Amino acid sequence: YQAKLGRRGTVVYDPATDQHTVGQLAMVTDLRRALDNDEFVLHYQPKVSLRDMQVTSVEALVRWQHPSRGLLPPGEFLPVLERSGLMQPLTRWVLRQAIQQAASWRRAGMPLQVAVNISPRSLLQDDLPARVLAALLAAELPASLLQLEITETAVMTNPERAAFVLTQLQSRGVEVAIDDFGAGYTSLAFLRILPITALKIDRSLIKDMLDHDADEAVTSAVTDLAHRLGFSVIAEGVESQALLDRLAALGCDQVQGYVISAPLPPAALEGWLADWQARSSTSVETAAAS
Ligand code: C2E
Ligand code: MG
Ligand code: MG
Ligand code: MG
Numbered sequence: 373y374q375a376k377l378g379r380r381g382t383v384v385y386d387p388a389t390d391q392h393t394v395g396q397l398a399m400v401t402d403l404r405r406a407l408d409n410d411e412f413v414l415h416y417q418p419k420v421s422l423r424d425m426q427v428t429s430v431e432a433l434v435r436w437q438h439p440s441r442g443l444l445p446p447g448e449f450l451p452v453l454e455r456s457g458l459m460q461p462l463t464r465w466v467l468r469q470a471i472q473q474a475a476s477w478r479r480a481g482m483p484l485q486v487a488v489n490i491s492p493r494s495l496l497q498d499d500l501p502a503r504v505l506a507a508l509l510a511a512e513l514p515a516s517l518l519q520l521e522i523t524e525t526a527v528m529t530n531p532e533r534a535a536f537v538l539t540q541l542q543s544r545g546v547e548v549a550i551d552d553f554g555a556g557y558t559s560l561a562f563l564r565i566l567p568i569t570a571l572k573i574d575r576s577l578i579k580d581m582l583d584h585d586a587d588e589a590v591t592s593a594v595t596d597l598a599h600r601l602g603f604s605v606i607a608e609g610v611e612s613q614a615l616l617d618r619l620a621a622l623g624c625d626q627v628q629g630y631v632i633s634a635p636l637p638p639a640a641l642e643g644w645l646a647d648w649q650a651r652s653s654t655s656v657e658t659a660a661a662s
Pocket of ligand 4: 574575
């Protein structure tokens with residue numbers, strides 16, 4: 373937690389932040405227990421290819437099944453985890469869990485690539501590549517079925533270190549995507565030095581695109597430049613069919629968002645996927661018959 377420091381470095385008591393601090397300390401205790409008791413769960417959100425509407429990859433998104441507060445989204449606890457130094461154990465858990473899930477889907481004849489979000493601090497951990505590769509080996513999962521999503525901020529904090537870590541992973545076949553692109557200040561020209569395969573365009577950039585020509589121009593330019601640099605382009609947070617159609621027209625490769633599906637628990641995703649495949653094969657037959 374952060375105490376306010378006075379001019380001489382003394383701690384100044386500030387009643388306005390006190391409540392906040394007490395609440396956070398309680399939450400840190402809660403989070404430690406949650407890690408010990410396995411209270412976290414992963415939901416998976418499909419990414420759809422705009423070329424054939426097939427789903428070949430999903431993103432793992434963590435939730436906290438809190439014993440009294442119910443299912444909590446990451447926004448409610450990740451910032452506290454990061455500040456209290458508990459992000460590393462969570463990252464390790466998420467990686468192991470997602471890799472095991474991908475391996476189990478693969479054994480069941482569903483070879484889905486799973487994307488895992490890696491926090492800025494976790495990206496800079498020396499042992500990240502070794503841990504990832506060990507987990508892949510233990511689960512007997514081909515590295516190409518794992519993608520890591522990292523943010524621009526993470527890369528900008530320490531570009532050389534990030535490039536070093538990512539190159540080790542990429543040389544073994546793990547894919548790397550830049551998440552939330554457009555929410556920060558990275559230039560695409562800078563990203564070309566990184567071993568990345570995909571760019572995820574942040575929802576903030578695309579959400580008003582249908583009403584704002586300038587937003588569409590930026591998305592269009594980003595898509596073209598990303599393609600010229602050899603990256604595939606994923607749009608995130610797509611909520612309407614109209615927006616999906618426009619992104620397809622701009623040449624975007626994949627979309628993710630509520631218009632396709634919200635993140636789902638593993639069993640629900642399996643059911644959703646079966647329905648999705650049944651529906652898409654029906655529409656192909658309908659198209660062929662007409
Ligand atoms: P993100 O990686 O950019 O994930 C996309 C977020 O947008 C997810 O929120 C997802 O549920 C939400 N979303 C998906 N489709 C739509 C849509 O159509 N409209 C809108 N408005 N939102 C949509 P979520 O699950 O709350 O996660 C928030 C962020 O927390 C993630 O953003 C990611 O940065 C972080 N996060 C989630 N899981 C993990 C994790 O396991 N490790 C780490 N380090 N960070 C994680
Ligand atoms: Mg992500
Ligand atoms: Mg994102
Ligand atoms: Mg985002």
